[in-house]
Amino acid sequence: MPTISQRGQLMPPSPIRKLVPYAEAAKKRGVTVYHLNIGQPDIETPEPVLDAVRQSHFKILEYSHSAGNESYRQKLTGYYKKFDIDVTSQQIIVTTGGSEAILFGFMACLDPGDEVIIPEPFYANYNGFAVAANVHVKPITSSIETGFALPPIEEFEKLITPKTKGILICNPNNPTGYLYSREEMEVLKHICLKYNLFLFSDEAYREFCYSGKHFSAMNLEGMDNNVILMDTISKRYSACGARIGALVTKNQTVLDAVMKFAQARLSPPSFAQIAAEAAVDLPADYFDGIKAEYEARRDILVKMLNEIPGVYCPNPGGAFYAMAKLPIDDADKFCQWLLESFEYKQQTVMLSPGTGFYATAGLGKDEVRLAYVLNTGDIQHAMECLAAALRVYPGKK
């Protein structure tokens, strides 16, 4: 029997999905499970977005241009303009989800053995794309005590080796919800220019900023050749299943290289590009209601978390995630216990163990990520469950 690859063995399983069988078993027992574990919003996809596909009239579901439909890319230039990001349609390559934008960015810029620095905790799937590209992730730890602010410049410099080719930043951040300030982005610029590094900027949650304004890496002056924007419509329009994202850069050499990867896989999905194009035309006030909803959820989540004895949750400035520190021995054990051995009024809550978001072994053991993708009523119920759980959890510290 032939053996699989090293990288197939090294590839990390999804830390978020491994608890799914326990959740399914809990539901079979009749327990209501509040899913605060995944970034699948409950917000309805805007009707005009779905209707654009449902009312489409073509006869052949053809390949699109490998870079995505020109009409969509043209519209995207207008979308970015609203954030003072000046790009042409030629500087946008439409990808199959933000996932493919990350993969293409790594593939085009990094070789096997190269290193990319990522503040941890970070989106767990960066690990997967790094393994796929045979790239090493060098984590730089940010701490819950500072609300997960950017670590000091000296800490970055300690990590830089001749193999370092880039820094990846997710802003606003998944899993911490931290919104990096303009000053922090300028620090990253300073490091990237000094050490000649790419700055990969994942801005999937651009629209969801509550305390402060989003500052895009694309707006860093003098960084045109360094910044690779990795974008997606998944969260923006609650259209995760569309699988439409974009890689955006002004670096022509990178664009040329990414285009070759895009051609190899032929094209991004055609139905979903119709939806994505319609989404750009949503009225300007579309996000106001959504943002108000998420902000209300955040406020109640963070307030109720901090009221539980021994729990600490910094107030996240953006996205729809919060990291909380719990008085527990082991987040993985706790999250499994919640589903397997606990219920409160026939309800329980599903959380993501903090460990899955750290590359440094041992970190995140007393932290969990909560995605506030449920309505405020359900969030209240979920927090009551969590409070009750922490009163009786055997591994309480």
Added chain:
Amino acid sequence: MPTISQRGQLMPPSPIRKLVPYAEAAKKRGVTVYHLNIGQPDIETPEPVLDAVRQSHFKILEYSHSAGNESYRQKLTGYYKKFDIDVTSQQIIVTTGGSEAILFGFMACLDPGDEVIIPEPFYANYNGFAVAANVHVKPITSSIETGFALPPIEEFEKLITPKTKGILICNPNNPTGYLYSREEMEVLKHICLKYNLFLFSDEAYREFCYSGKHFSAMNLEGMDNNVILMDTISKRYSACGARIGALVTKNQTVLDAVMKFAQARLSPPSFAQIAAEAAVDLPADYFDGIKAEYEARRDILVKMLNEIPGVYCPNPGGAFYAMAKLPIDDADKFCQWLLESFEYKQQTVMLSPGTGFYATAGLGKDEVRLAYVLNTGDIQHAMECLAAALRVYPGKK
């Protein structure tokens, strides 16, 4: 300015798409261009497939399961059953096009520096996925004189090194249209078992067999742990833009590894999975009409090609491609000349230079690939153009 990766530099540009600007210029001059260069069929996507999406009723465009919707995978087991392929839904991972099935197969089974043997001429994008995975393609040349039959076993054995991890076969073949016989597939089995290799089997054109019956690699006995089927609905239902494929194998270790790559990119496109699921329910006679149409096209194409002095085209047994040998100095120059400097009754033809399908330098210089994705009338016009062109082409041999 940071430099892009070696693999970004090595990544081959699409050999098929590089002539596009010349075709566009020809059209601007008022010349009709017959596109025999790409595998985008003109056959309409079946209405029930498009209607399934247009009549869908969900409110949130959610992520699907990373392996694809269970309902779709269940149906696919029935689809494969019709070809005596016995698989469970757990042995099917739905991918974003056949492209992703190829990439996942390479990633899960092969490490940087590993070698995969592929009979050439071959589908050019295998090169792209190999570069993405840092894998080396070792071509084994099949020849137009034998109609591109499988090279003898000794030729394979000459290429095998300790780094060889697999053989990739496309059956029926793109670009040659060659349909491998059961006996040839048994030869591949013999080699794979003897040398402990994976057999990657791209069967994108399974339905399109005219002379003889398709024999799937999945039906090779004793090869459950070796065979990785890479599949797609793109050609089957004329649904290239859906971007739905599948990786199918009975090797549980490979499935587990591929599943981790699938989880990292979250899910295949949701709209298109609805279309794909509906496609499985098409009436059994759906392919009869399509096959008859392609066969008629093949017959006229091959006949007219062989009537042109100095041209030789073996009769392809499947898919919708033919490779022809032309009396020319250089296929790349000729294909560009057709678009740039030639017209016949205000028409010309776009072909794919043979060189793009060979990994061995210098091969394919007097060959072109023709995709018979136009109706018989247009194919006739196109062949008249080609005949006229060969009468006046300055680089004629």
